[in-house]
Amino acid sequence: MLSILANRTYRHLFSAQIIALIGTGLATVALGLLAFELAGENAGVVLGTALAIKMIAYVGVAPIAAAFADRVPRRSMLVALDLVRGGVAVFLPFVTEIWQVYLLIFLLQSASAGFTPTFQATIPDVLPDEREYTRALSLSRLAYDLESVVSPLLAAALLTVISFNSLFAGTVIGFFVSALLVLSVQLPSPQPSQPRGIYDRTTRGIRIYLKTPRLRGLLAINLAAAAAGAMIIVNTVVLVQGQFGLTQQDTALALTAFGGGSMLAALALPSLLDRISERxxxxxxxxxxxxxxxVGAMVSNFPMLLILWVLAGAAYSAALTPSGRLLRRSAHPEDRPAVFAAQFALSHACWLLTYPLVGWLGATFGMGLAFLAMAAIGTAGAGAALRVWPKSDPDVVTHIHDDLDADDPHIADAEKTQRGFRHAHAYVIDADHAAWPTR
Incomplete structure (x- = not known):
């Protein structure tokens, strides 16, 4: 898996991802401490609102940012957004009012909503070989999971010698170093063959996504994964400290079990996907x-919870890590930023639904019903994916054009039939293919 780091461009991008993730992790810890300093016992309300603002920014800003991804060289766009994130983080230690927290979080996450999909869409252009790209996806999953473990530990160590406000300096440094690493390499910037209007560029990714059967299936899988993930992220502390009467350290251990399961799956996926398709x-x-x-609705002790969280982490990673392969296959290189932005926005819309729902159900009706409700949502998502994602899902699709002139270059090699011009090629939604073939 690590052999792909021999590619200098990818190595620098992966390093930029890791450094920015650690900086973001430090900011997460510091933000929680800042919220407590500003709001005391109402810190949970502040953090919950900040989380909602983050999701709203992700859902609303990502498609808009993608509209400009083909107007600006990708390297310039990524560097500029890293600098914006670093510049916003500079102001976090000086916050004195709660509304300032909300404003800065919105600006920070809006920049991330533009950065992350564009960054993700660049990797398949840097690593065109599918086996190498699959390993890059697993490395990225490992990076996210390791960050969730390393950042809190690093923050705890730093807090023994510095104040929590100083942790934001690590965030600033992380984003600026990330910008330097991106600036140190040349990145491909595929351009559309013809100019597009602002509406077309803003909605293009969503339209391609929702017209592609395998991506509609991916959306349903996103919902299933968000249902399980939201239960774990929102209610682990309630289960461990409220229901079982254990400590904060045990809560951290439970979340580590979830991350550990995710990492195990990420390590196993490359070889598994060499033999089995994504579906x-x-x-x-x-x-x-x-x-x-x-099964979680019947959990009665901490050891059982740890086992379930390892299994849930593995399932979560296996459900979502291959998604980049589907997105890569489903768009032309110049459309990938828009399609990755659509995945980013739609997947976070699933989280925006499940986060508050699972918290409200757990607090109002108990953990058992919250588990079963998330199981129902997850089952509905998996069932919908099974229905809308065809079992036969080849890249090359034979199809007929009845809407193109006979001298159109796209059908130069096509066979003329009574119904139109028939040919086969790798099929994606674009200007010549407005809908998926039904026959």
């Missing part, structure tokens, strides 16, 4: 995650 892996993982939620 059975992702559908099976989504269904398994829902099964874990059903």
């Amino acid at each position: 059975p892996v992702m559908l099976g993982a989504a269904a398994f995650a829902s099964g874990v939620m059903i």
Whole structure:
């Protein structure tokens, strides 16, 4: 897996991702401490609102940012957004009012909503070989999971010698170093063959996404994964410290179990996907995650919870890590930023639904019903994916054009039939293919 780091461009991009993630992790810890300093016992309300603002920024800003991705060289766009994120983080230590927290979080996450999909869409152009790209996806998943473990530990160590406000300096440094690493390499910037209007550029990714059967299936899998993930992220502390009467350290251990399961799956996926297509892996993982939620309704002790969280982490990673392969196959290189932005926005819309729902259900009706509700949502998502994502899902699709002139270059090699011009090629939604073939 690590052999792909021999590619200098990818190595620098991966390093930029890791450094920015650690900086973001330090900011997360510091933000929690800042919220407590400003709001005391109402810190949970502040953090919950900040989380909602983050999701709103992700859902609303990502498609708009993608509209400009083909107007600006990708390297320039990524560097500029890193500098914006670093510049916003500079002001976080000087916050004195809660509304200032909300404003800065919106600006910071809006920049991330532009940065992350563009960054993700660049990797398949840097690593065109599918086997190498699959390993890059697993490395990225490992980086996210390791960050969730390393950042809190690093923050705890730093807090023994500095104040929490100083942690924001690590965030600033992380974004600026990330910008330097991106600036140190040349990045491909595929351009559309013809100019597009602002509406077309803003909605293009969503339209391609929702017209592609495998991506509609991915959206349903996103919902199933968000149902399980929201239960774990929102209610782990309630289960461990409220229901079992254990400590903060035990809560951290439970979340580490979830991350550990995710890392195990990420390590196993490259070799598994060399032999099996994405569909059975992702559908099976989504269904398994829902099964874990059903068993979770009967959880009665901490060791059982740890086992379930490891299994849930593995299912979550297996359901979502291969998604980059589907997005890569489903768009031309110049459309990938828009399609990755659509995945970014739509997947976070699933989280925006499940986060508050699972918290409200757990607080109002108890953990058992919250588990079962998330299991129901997950099962519905897995079932919808099974229905809308065809079992036969080849890249090359034979299809007929009845809407093009006979001298159109696109059908120069096509066979003329009574119904139109028939040919086969790797099929994606674009100007010549407005809908998916039904026959």
